[in-house]
Amino acid sequence: MDRIIVSDVSKTFQLKAGQRVTIDGRPSDHVTVLDGIDLAIRQGEFVTLVGPSGSGKSVLLDIIGGLSQPSDGVVRLDGNVIVKPDPKTGYVFQQYALFPWRTALANIEYALEVRRVAKAERTERARHFLALFGLSDFADRYPNQLSGGMQQRVAIARALATEPQVLLMDEPFAALDAQTRDTLQSELLKIWEKINTTVVFVTHSIDEAIYLADRIVVMTARPGRVKQIIDVDLPRPRDGDIRASDAFNAYRAEVWEALRDEVDKAQRESGLAAFAH
Known part of the structure; x- marks a missing residue:
């Protein structure tokens, strides 16, 4: 199809x-x-x-x-x-495009906030995708506390957390x-x-x-x-x-x-x- x-x-x-x-x-x-x-x-x-x-x-x-x-x-x-x-559709750019004032967890949650997902569900989903990328221990870190690779992991996790049909x-x-x-x-x-x-x-x-x-x-x-x-x-x-x-x-x-x-x-x-x- x-x-x-x-x-x-x-x-x-x-x-x-x-x-x-x-x-x-x-x-x-x-x-x-x-x-x-x-x-x-x-x-x-x-x-x-x-x-x-x-x-x-x-x-x-x-x-x-x-x-x-x-x-x-x-x-x-x-x-x-x-x-x-x-x-x-989800979009991941070359630049990480993370909000510097939000933690890794909160950056992922943001994509769900704008879709009006309930707080408990969006936190659960954000933590799930952090875990998929091996970032559970970095949930409370801000972008400037993460390496480039970690920041891009967060950016991809944010896009995937919305369960896009197209990425x-x-x-x-x-x-x-x-x-x-x-x-x-x-x-x-x-x-x-x-x-x-x-x-x-x-x-x-x-x-x-x-x-x-x-x-x-x-x-x-x-x-x-x-x-x-x-x-x-x-x-x-x-x-x-x-x-x-x-x-x-x-x-x-x-x-x-x-x-x-x-x-x-x-x-x-x-x-x-x-x-x-």
Whole structure:
């Protein structure tokens, strides 16, 4: 069953008065970031989006989340056109976005407060998700008393505490060190396998994309289009050892082959834009 359907979605941004960019050798006062995106994401599926910088991955995520509207096309969630953020959807950003004046427990409770969940229930659910991420002993700590990895655990726990049917994640582990990143990837998969939430995950890491995903959506350089969709047929549950397997290495080569020309194109255009500026 398809949970999310993206139909012919494009997104163009109008630049501020007097601003220009060079596109295909010509100056322009607007930028098309996404162009004709078609994508169907199934219930309970884990999909990762990869592509060069500027390919519109985060913009597409914002449109799916109702935080931005497409210039053309529509996105449907369970058959309904998305025009604003939906309570069924949770969002985790690269920045931790925690309230510094709230403890870890209270940060998670906040997502339930705005949904008017009773105090006793929201505290119970918040403690449950703290425990899932191994943070029970840090419930009363404030964000500045937690490491970066712990803060992101709290941010993910806050999103999951609302029991979202869709979880959108925009490079949530990008700012973390490699060991913490690997640990959180594994913890995320363990929880996802229990709750059957549909996940759309943006990343620049090919290894991360492969390790997490059922399918990898490879996007072109700007304007972003779907270049290739790669099914990841690796056994679940997955552990870190799978990264050393021949199958994993084969997927790494396949994804890079799809990305190589797009990365080169994005770098060339970035250099031209800098030169023109």
